[in-house]
Amino acid sequence: MDKLTWKNDRWIKPYLAKYKWVLLLAIFLGIVMFFCGGALMFYAGYTIDKAATRPENIFMIYVPIVLMRAVGIGRPLFRYLERLVSHNWVLRVTSDLRRRLYDIVEKNSSAVGSNYQTGSLLSLLTEDIGHLQNLYLRTIFPAIVGYLVGFFAVILLGLFSWPLAGIIFILLLIELFLVPLFSLLKQAAIRSKEKAEKASLYTEYTDQVLGAGDWQISGRQKAFHDQTQKTVTTLGKKQKKSGEFDWARDFILEFVFGLMAIALLYFTNKSLTYNQEAANYVGAVVLALFPLSDAFIPVAQGAEEWHTYSDSVKRLNAMHPKKEDLPTQQTLNPADFKELQVDNVRFTYPGEKVPIIKNFSLKLAKGQKAALIGPSGAGKSTILQLVLGDIAPQAGEVKLNDINVRCLQDERPKLFSVLNQEPFLFNTSIYENLKMANKNATADDMMDALEKVQLADFVKSLPDKLDTQVAEAGARFSGGQKQRLALARILLQDAPIVLLDEPTVGLDPLTEQKLLNLVFKVLKDKTVIWITHHLQGMKYIDQVLFFKDGVVEMSGNPHELFETNEHFHNLYLMDQGSL
The missing domain is CATH 1.20.1560.10 (ABC transporter type 1, transmembrane domain)
Incomplete structure (x- = not known):
C-alpha cells in the first residue's frame, strides 16, 4: 500500500x-x-x-x-x-x-x-x-x-x-x-x-x-x-x-x-x-x-x-470541498419575499482580463418574469450563478428584500428552485424523487402537483403508480415527461423564485410550446428568470434582456418592444417563421 x-x-x-x-x-x-x-x-x-x-x-x-x-x-x-x-x-x-x-x-x-x-x-x-x-x-x-x-x-x-x-x-x-x-x-x-x-x-x-x-x-x-x-x-x-x-x-x-x-x-x-x-x-x-x-x-x-x-x-x-468565505448568514421567510435586485453587477472569471458580466442590473418584483436571451458564452448562465449566490461579483450586489444573496445561502433551498435542460431523476421511485423536494409532502400532495403538470393520468396508468421506478436519470420517461416531473418537484418545493435554464432544449417545437404553456401556467405566481435562445413564449414575460459580450444591448417589456422597436419586431417575426 x-x-x-x-x-x-x-x-x-x-x-x-x-x-x-x-x-x-x-x-x-x-x-x-x-x-x-x-x-x-x-x-x-x-x-x-x-x-x-x-x-x-x-x-x-x-x-x-x-x-x-x-x-x-x-x-x-x-x-x-x-x-x-x-x-x-x-x-x-x-x-x-x-x-x-x-x-x-x-x-x-x-x-x-x-x-x-x-x-x-x-x-x-x-x-x-x-x-x-x-x-x-x-x-x-x-x-x-x-x-x-x-x-x-x-x-x-x-x-x-x-x-x-x-x-x-x-x-x-x-x-x-x-x-x-x-x-x-x-x-x-x-x-x-x-x-x-x-x-x-x-x-x-x-x-x-x-x-x-x-x-x-x-x-x-x-x-x-x-x-x-x-x-x-x-x-x-x-x-x-x-x-x-x-x-x-x-x-x-x-x-x-x-x-x-x-x-x-x-x-x-x-x-x-x-x-x-x-x-x-x-x-x-x-x-x-x-x-x-x-x-x-x-x-x-x-x-x-x-x-x-x-x-x-x-x-x-485529492478532493477538497471549496472553502466558502460567506458573510454572516441571515434568514428570510419565503412568504416575505418581495423583490429581487441585481445592481450594477460586474464579474470576471479567475485568470481572465475581460469581464464576462459588465454592469448588469435587473429588478423583479414578486411574481414578475424576465427572459435572458443571447448567444452561447454571453454570460447568461453566469447571471444565474450570481443570482443563486454560487459566485460573488467583483462589483455590485444581488439582493433579495435588500439582503445580499450571499447572506442567504443557508436559506437557498427555500428561496430558489432550478429547472435546467436535463433535470436529474434518481434511480428510485416517482414517490422518492418527489419526496426529495419536500420531505413533508404526502402522496395526495404529490398527485395534486402531478395533476397541475398534466402527468397525473400517466402516473395513475402505471401498474405501480407513485412506486414506479424511474430508472437511472429517468430513462423510462420521455424528455417532456421528465421536465414535467421535475416541474412537479418545483411545485412541491414551493420556493418563490424559479430559475429556468433552457428547459425546452432538445424538445420538438410542439412539445416545447406545450411545456412552456404549462410551465408559465403553474408558475404564474412565482418570480422567474428564464434563459432561452429564442423568443418562443415571450407573451408570458414582463422583461426581456438581450445579452452580448456581457452587456445588455436591448431590454424592455416584449409587448412594448414589439410595437416600438423595429429590430425586436423583426427578430420576433423571424423566430416565429413569419418573416
Whole structure:
C-alpha cells in the first residue's frame, strides 16, 4: 500500500473509526464463524476416531455428536450474521461517502475556478465509491479477520507446543505477509502495463473509427486491422501473464497451508499417541486446521487488488470541498419575499482580463418574469450563478428584500428552485424523487402537483403508480415527461423564485410550446428568470434582456418592444417563421 496515500488518507481511516463497534462486531462474528468451522471438523474427526475404536457404549460419542451438530448449525448462522453486519457496516460507510461527495459536488460543480469537472465528479460518484466498497469487503475486512484468526491459532497452539507454534507462526508469516506483499508489488507492475496497453488500444480504436472513411478511401483496410493487432496481442499476453501469476500464487498459498497441516500432523502424532484415548485427537486437531484456509488465502488475493482501488483512493484524497468565505448568514421567510435586485453587477472569471458580466442590473418584483436571451458564452448562465449566490461579483450586489444573496445561502433551498435542460431523476421511485423536494409532502400532495403538470393520468396508468421506478436519470420517461416531473418537484418545493435554464432544449417545437404553456401556467405566481435562445413564449414575460459580450444591448417589456422597436419586431417575426 502506498505509504503516502495511507498516511494522508481521509476516506478510509476515519470511517474505520466512526463505525468501529459495528466493524468489531462483524470481525467477532467472522472469527466465531471460523471457530465453528474448525470445531465442526474437530468434533467430526474425533467422532470418527472414537467410533472406530468401538466404544463400549454409544453414549460415549453422544456429546461430540451433539457438539458437532451445534457448531455445524453455528457455522452458517454466524456466517450469515457476519455477512449481514459487515455489509450493513459497508453500506453505512458508503452512504456517508456518497453524502460527503454530494456535498463536494454541490460546493464545487458550479464554483468558479473549480478543479473538478462534471465528468470526473460523476466518475467519483460511481466507480470510485464502488471501488472503496470493494476495498472494505475484499481487502481490509478479510485481512483483519485473517490476521486475528492466525494470531489466536498461534496462541492456542503455543499452549500445546511452543515449537509447533513457532513453525506455524513462520508459515503464517509467509501466508499472510510475504506472499501478499510480493503479490501486491508484482501484480501492480503487471496491471500498470496492462492499463497502459488498454489506454493505447482505446486511443487507437477511437482514431480508427473516427477516420474509418479515410482508411476506406485510401484502400488501407488491412492496415486499419493490423494497426491494433499488435496492441491486442500484447494486451492478451499481459492478461495471460497476470492469470498465470494468480495460479502460481494460489498454488504457493495452498502448498504453505499444506506444510502447516503436515507440521500439525507430525507434532500431534509425536505428542498424542501415548494411549488410544489421546490418539483419537490426532485426526481431530489436524482436520480442525483446514477450514482456516478460507481465512488465510483471501488475504493475499485481497492485497493484490489494492492497486485497482489505489487510484480511486488517491483521487478522493485529492478532493477538497471549496472553502466558502460567506458573510454572516441571515434568514428570510419565503412568504416575505418581495423583490429581487441585481445592481450594477460586474464579474470576471479567475485568470481572465475581460469581464464576462459588465454592469448588469435587473429588478423583479414578486411574481414578475424576465427572459435572458443571447448567444452561447454571453454570460447568461453566469447571471444565474450570481443570482443563486454560487459566485460573488467583483462589483455590485444581488439582493433579495435588500439582503445580499450571499447572506442567504443557508436559506437557498427555500428561496430558489432550478429547472435546467436535463433535470436529474434518481434511480428510485416517482414517490422518492418527489419526496426529495419536500420531505413533508404526502402522496395526495404529490398527485395534486402531478395533476397541475398534466402527468397525473400517466402516473395513475402505471401498474405501480407513485412506486414506479424511474430508472437511472429517468430513462423510462420521455424528455417532456421528465421536465414535467421535475416541474412537479418545483411545485412541491414551493420556493418563490424559479430559475429556468433552457428547459425546452432538445424538445420538438410542439412539445416545447406545450411545456412552456404549462410551465408559465403553474408558475404564474412565482418570480422567474428564464434563459432561452429564442423568443418562443415571450407573451408570458414582463422583461426581456438581450445579452452580448456581457452587456445588455436591448431590454424592455416584449409587448412594448414589439410595437416600438423595429429590430425586436423583426427578430420576433423571424423566430416565429413569419418573416
